[in-house]
Amino acid sequence: MLTATPAFAQEYTIKEVTNPNGGEHPYYFSPDKLTIQPGDTVNFIDAQDDMHDVMFINVPKKVDEMIMSPMHQKAGDKFSYTFTVPGTYQFHCHPHEKLGMKGTIIVGKPSKPGETKTMDHHEMAEHAAAGADHHHEAVSASGLAQGTGIINSVDADKHTVSITHDPIKSLGWPEMKMLFTVDSGVDLSAFNAGDAVSFTLKSSGKDDYAIASLKKGK
Numbered sequence: 001m002l003t004a005t006p007a008f009a010q011e012y013t014i015k016e017v018t019n020p021n022g023g024e025h026p027y028y029f030s031p032d033k034l035t036i037q038p039g040d041t042v043n044f045i046d047a048q049d050d051m052h053d054v055m056f057i058n059v060p061k062k063v064d065e066m067i068m069s070p071m072h073q074k075a076g077d078k079f080s081y082t083f084t085v086p087g088t089y090q091f092h093c094h095p096h097e098k099l100g101m102k103g104t105i106i107v108g109k110p111s112k113p114g115e116t117k118t119m120d121h122h123e124m125a126e127h128a129a130a131g132a133d134h135h136h137e138a139v140s141a142s143g144l145a146q147g148t149g150i151i152n153s154v155d156a157d158k159h160t161v162s163i164t165h166d167p168i169k170s171l172g173w174p175e176m177k178m179l180f181t182v183d184s185g186v187d188l189s190a191f192n193a194g195d196a197v198s199f200t201l202k203s204s205g206k207d208d209y210a211i212a213s214l215k216k217g218k
């Protein structure tokens, strides 16, 4: 044949990993960088029983849909997507976004500056079919989300508290160590590292939560 034969579409796997040893990077995608060709499919697979999802946050401008998985909870939970538009795709796991769980897929060749767009997945998630699990929906429905956990440290000057919280189902969050800003009305002098606490969260800005109330005991 004189014409070029198109390559067969390939399948790739990216694992959603919870590192049992914790450390600096307790959550990550493996691999977190992948180059594929248009028409190839990537399977994102939960590597263990833990909560992760996949949200594409920056994609080539010609992509006309939101690329977002439902929340994965069990080993083997899978989300597959076939990439047709060439360019650079960036994604993250929403619960672990701030812990650096993110990755990049290049389809064909990388996008040049200005050829990609940011996807507003927070807004779109509310309209997605799977949105019932999604925390923005949960929060807009109730205004507040409830949580429990153990205090790691208190910073009275900055009015923040570090809490290792239990899974917060309404937000789709697994157990995590998180730093929260606390409402000025809460007296932090009563709290110390090691305290078991219950708290309510309110949405503060697009992607953040603040503690609206805090009390001792789970």
Ligand SMILES: [Cu+2]
Pocket (backbone or CB within 6 Å): 016, 027, 051, 052, 053, 093, 094, 095, 096, 101
């Ligand atoms: Cu994750």
